[in-house]
Amino acid sequence: MFDNLKSLGITHPEEIDRYNLRQEAHHDILKIYFRKDKGEFFAKSVKFKYPRQLKAVDSLFENAAPEINPNLAYVIEELDQLCQQDPLEVDLKNKILEDLRHLEAVVSNKIAEIEADLDRLTRHK
Template sequence: MFPHLNGLGIHDPSQIERYSLRQEAQKDVLKIYFKKQKGELFAKSVKFKYPRQKKSVLVDSGSHQYKEVTEINRNLTLIIDELNKITRHETPEEIDVKQKILKDLRHLEKVVASKIAEIEADLEKL
């Protein structure tokens, strides 16, 4: 039913909770977040990077000047279409921006604390 997500190795699309898309330099970064499973501290996520497609666009036909522009990868647009079908069925909630930022900040604190503990444990092994 979702051939492009299956191509990414996602065989149970019902576990997808949300996704984010951002641009880094000449790449688009897609991050897919899965529903948190019982006993997990953090929900799992996977990240995919897609190079942006470059194309030349005619800026001035009189002087034949071209400008190189980038656009989103075609495969990525197909994946996003499938992700939208999965995630759009949920009704959007009105979230207080301040509460969302605080929630994101608390999550970041947990991730950083966990990573620090992991690095310290690795140092102890040396």
């Protein structure tokens, strides 16, 4: 039972509390949260990155549409069984806060990268 989760290295699927799925560029990012032990402030979590697959709409791949990785779909089925939640019943406030924190980190990293590029350009003149 829960073979797909076990194949990810999750040895105790019954300890899963919730999960989050988001799309980033050409990947789906799955984050699985485990139940907190008494006295812990933060839940333990693991993150997995799945590349999106292109589904051919025509024979030449001219109109290819990205779709979820089939392995990820099987994992999500198992997670839904464990979490007994409707994917539409996600706590929207927490999802928005997580997305904002993630966006903040991505933007900060990109700004640092651009500043480093500018610094290299000005040193070469």
